[in-house]
Amino acid sequence: MIFVDGLECSAFDREVFEELRGGGLGCVTVTCGFWEDTTESLDALVRWRDLVRANADLVGVATTAAEIEAIHAQGRTALLLGFQNSSFLSGRIGYVEVFADLGVRVAQLTYNIQNDVGASCYDPVDGGLTRFGREVVAEMNRCGMAIDLSHVGERTSMEAIEHSAVPVAVTHANPASLVPHARNKSDDLLKALAARGGVLGVSGYRNISGEYAATAATWAELVARTADLIGVEHVGIGSDLGRKIGEADLRWMRQGRWTRTVQYGAGSAANPGKQPPLPWFPDTRSFPDLAEALAGRGFAPGEVAAVMGGNWMRFYHEVLPAGRPAGEE
């Protein structure tokens, strides 16, 4: 069994990497940026390279599913480099390949504001995937960069699912029919995602999991109901964990540079701040407890393995490049 976390936004350092090892994680997608433009995104990749090099005994960057498995087999945690926005492209279709060649393997089409690709889940009007957005989807397919729709608007998401030649992901969200929230996803969307072979990373993040965030058992109930909705083979974990994220980080995520006003992201004026850690999942060392909770809820061993990481691995085998990056001969 391999444990995979489909999305974290932690401020990683050696201690947080050690927590990954403490939980026995095989793979985690890290967040390299939210609003950063091309140069700032390259800066982030440079920092990530240096950070990974300095902690190569614990983690390694994976660019293929085979590399994830090899790093896992070495007793290390594979990292997939991801961005929660397409702002690193700065509007250039050619930069998909450039960033893929630099190891980026997951990108969300939009973060919390409409961009040149499409609309976010917080925009009142969603005009769908733009003409540039269609090009980006096709180019991400070609270059083996996974498409993430977690913060993306409904119509843009539906059109991305439709236009993508390979399965796409919602790395960290829940069904809105179980937890009503702008960040969560309609049954229609999740069923379309599943019908094309995609995966949803169920999240215990308090703001989008509501009462299911209470205990590991209630979280397992959320997973069970989600599996009933779209099939257990399309359900994974996307903790959205933000270890060591401070108020300034949270402000950058929520406000970026697009507003001078206070924004609450998935929170609200009544619930403005950083959420306290989940007592049953303070960090990734609790990953084995999640497997236990799923078994306790009645998932069969094969289903537990699928949700804990097997489904993500199937997705990565389908979507990530098989061999060398797209730009090389």
Add this chain to the structure above:
Amino acid sequence: MIFVDGLECSAFDREVFEELRGGGLGCVTVTCGFWEDTTESLDALVRWRDLVRANADLVGVATTAAEIEAIHAQGRTALLLGFQNSSFLSGRIGYVEVFADLGVRVAQLTYNIQNDVGASCYDPVDGGLTRFGREVVAEMNRCGMAIDLSHVGERTSMEAIEHSAVPVAVTHANPASLVPHARNKSDDLLKALAARGGVLGVSGYRNISGEYAATAATWAELVARTADLIGVEHVGIGSDLGRKIGEADLRWMRQGRWTRTVQYGAGSAANPGKQPPLPWFPDTRSFPDLAEALAGRGFAPGEVAAVMGGNWMRFYHEVLPAGRPAGEE
């Protein structure tokens, strides 16, 4: 025998690639930029990738000496991606690795104006390689990016030769003792370059080769005198050919964005414009004639092969990465 041109600044298109094939060139270093910052340099790389893909029957990008030889063996011309400035770094040491991973294999430390790395050959004062410059030299060594000193100032060049752990190149210049010109190199510098195993690409570019530009025979005489000075094993060709370069291109090279005044580069007020093509070397289809001219001047067959490309290949084997790029595991 493999023909190598150490530096061209042509505006490449299919016709110019066909000229490379017409001359049987095994490898040429192309100029991807002069003054461009990081994003503009990525844009240039994207254009180059598309251009090479569209002409893959004629050319291929090489990232190792072995790849040069493989592409040459396929009857195509290997291209080394080069920049004539370090402006693509935008002051970031980490971008050496990033651009190396994207296939860049040659970079000049400065173009025609002092930068954060050092001084150019046209600056009245040359304070030498900066502290950042030393870092850049070491990082280029580590990442297998060849250091080019053609337009670099004397002291900065001497210190780069000294600090580099591997041989460095002057891809396109001549000995100043033979053709006095700010762009040409002192005997001291060339001897230091050769002592460390470097290579000088002798150029027939009119502005820096003077009377030696008259015929293939006078050019061969320039090569012979240069070989007498630093040893034939350190002499290659760097044509500095600018096929299809127009006035706007020339203005960009010479003035960039650093001045509103007219600049003449290696020319002068009395000699301001684009130089007419050399009748004996209008384009690279004349490369075989150069070999003949060298033989006519009395070079032995092994020496002809060394100057025509063998010396550059030895340099590439020493300096370019042996295997996968530096940033990958």
